[in-house]
Amino acid sequence: MTAAGIVGTAACSHIFELPGTSERPPAGEPDAAPIDDAEAPVEDAPAPVDAPPPIPFCASRTAPSLWCEDFDGTPAPTLGSIGALEVTGGQLVLSNAVSLSVPRALLASVREGTDATTALTHGLGAAPDGVTLSFHLLVSAWNTTGARISQIELGGPDDRCEVRLEGSATTWSLTQVCEASGVETARTTFDSLFPIVRGRWQRVAIEIAFTPTPSVTLDIDGARIGTAGVAPLQPASTSVTLGAKLVPAGSVTLFQDNVLVTSP
Numbered sequence: 001m002t003a004a005g006i007v008g009t010a011a012c013s014h015i016f017e018l019p020g021t022s023e024r025p026p027a028g029e030p031d032a033a034p035i036d037d038a039e040a041p042v043e044d045a046p047a048p049v050d051a052p053p054p055i056p057f058c059a060s061r062t063a064p065s066l067w068c069e070d071f072d073g074t075p076a077p078t079l080g081s082i083g084a085l086e087v088t089g090g091q092l093v094l095s096n097a098v099s100l101s102v103p104r105a106l107l108a109s110v111r112e113g114t115d116a117t118t119a120l121t122h123g124l125g126a127a128p129d130g131v132t133l134s135f136h137l138l139v140s141a142w143n144t145t146g147a148r149i150s151q152i153e154l155g156g157p158d159d160r161c162e163v164r165l166e167g168s169a170t171t172w173s174l175t176q177v178c179e180a181s182g183v184e185t186a187r188t189t190f191d192s193l194f195p196i197v198r199g200r201w202q203r204v205a206i207e208i209a210f211t212p213t214p215s216v217t218l219d220i221d222g223a224r225i226g227t228a229g230v231a232p233l234q235p236a237s238t239s240v241t242l243g244a245k246l247v248p249a250g251s252v253t254l255f256q257d258n259v260l261v262t263s264p
Helices: none
Strands: 067-069 084-088 091-095 106-113 116-121 131-141 145-156 157-168 171-180 183-195 202-209 215-220 223-228 238-247 249-260
Touching: 067 084, 084 091, 091 116, 106 116, 106 238, 131 145, 131 223, 145 202, 145 249, 157 202, 183 223, 202 238, 238 249
Parallel strands: none
Antiparallel strands: 067 249, 084 116, 091 106, 106 249, 116 238, 131 202, 131 249, 145 157, 145 238, 157 171, 171 183, 202 215, 215 223
């Protein structure tokens, strides 16, 4: 399914009619005197008031953050100005077909891909003492046995750790992978019972804490699961990735909006 194939919920209008009264004055009381329309006072109709435009997600925030992106800038930002792109066998665009914070969201789409990737990576240029990546996610199509959806990367090309949100055919999981000089030194996957929900916006957060001991947490709409961090997990230069990475086969279409990266 492409973005054009998603139909938003149409606004419903309801018309209410007030029935006319059939009551008469009590016996012995005269009917009210008729009012001459020409003599009736006429009140000026109130001037129409335009509703203020909605405040973009990032502009509405007052707490500090490491990065905030709602894709709603004017003029529209280019993906290249937001981060580094990796697109193989899929599509990654800013779309106004579906968004939570209007007018745009990030659309990642893979149709019958084989190890396809549609990803955008944003470097933070910092080594925070803990980091949380959160975003709104709407899954439109999910016909695959597995895919990586967003991740936090710590470190450089030689020594690095990644904490990934991954999806199986039906549920989400958190995977931690660390490498040293190109050799994998740690890997663990923590499966959840959180289902992959289609057609509804959800708030997703991936959290890494280093104190008192390393840990990782997945939060979806306020429901949380967590597990211990792998031994190599430690503060380092940080970047975050959005989109869909390494879809082994099948199709995935998803929208992401209101991306926020914070640190304690």
